[in-house]
Amino acid sequence: MEVDSGLIKRDKYSILLPTYNERENLPIIIWLIIKYLDESGVDYEVIIIDDGSPDGTSEVARQLQKLYGSSKIVLRPREMKLGLGTAYIHGIQQASGNFIIIMDADLSHHPKFIPEFIKLQLKYDYDIVSGTRYKGSGGVYGWDFKRKLISRGANFLTQLMLRPGVSDLTGSFRLYKKEVLEKLILSCVSKGYVFQMEMIIRARQFDYSIGEVPISFVDRVYGESKLGGSEIVQFAKALLYLFATT
């Protein structure tokens, strides 16, 4: 799909892929990103931010860089596990694009949606385009009842308490103008998964425009989610903090 050959020439998209134990998923997600973005004709790079995964993800990443070239695949120098929030910050520091796309590396987020994000951003000049599982044709596939309840509950409570007017607050598949993401990251206090929700709340504070693209979220086939009880506690604390301070 051609996105818009007139407008996109000046733009570059940096796709941030945080990884922790994604050895099996990484070659597939990279292949899919390259397929869909080469077809759409945009200029892009993929930045793999691995946290010293013990399963050898970084070795797979190095092989992929050799295969596709270092202008397309950028790697963060080897790090110990510093967490998702820090991974995003390191990714942005390495990004040479004027737009940043954040997505999971575990095949939950299909790269076929990226050209839709780009098209919507170009049409309305949105500061952020957020993937939504909870609007229009969006959906979640493969989660058990408990996980669906956690996600729905987190979204419902946040809508009720903070009224951000964005349908999916906990998802992480998003496109940002780079300067917008830099400002948001500096203003966010949360670490871990809850960070995604705070980004939207802060974006509303700064009056950034946000568009939404319905996406299908498919639970990973290989590997395990890193969401645990501590992330849920962190979410609840952050929600109360934001409710009290915004």
Ligand SMILES: Nc1nc2c(ncn2[C@@H]2O[C@H](COP(=O)(O)OP(=O)(O)O[C@H]3O[C@H](CO)[C@@H](O)[C@H](O)[C@@H]3O)[C@@H](O)[C@H]2O)c(=O)[nH]1
């Ligand atoms: N570098 C790095 N990457 C990490 C870390 N923890 C997780 N990741 C990477 O971040 C992505 C998402 O991690 P998962 O642990 O698989 O997330 P999930 O449970 O499927 O949760 C998804 O849905 C949530 C909302 O329902 C989202 O909040 C979350 O961001 C993610 O999209 C994957 O690419 C994973 O390898 C970390 O500490 N460091």
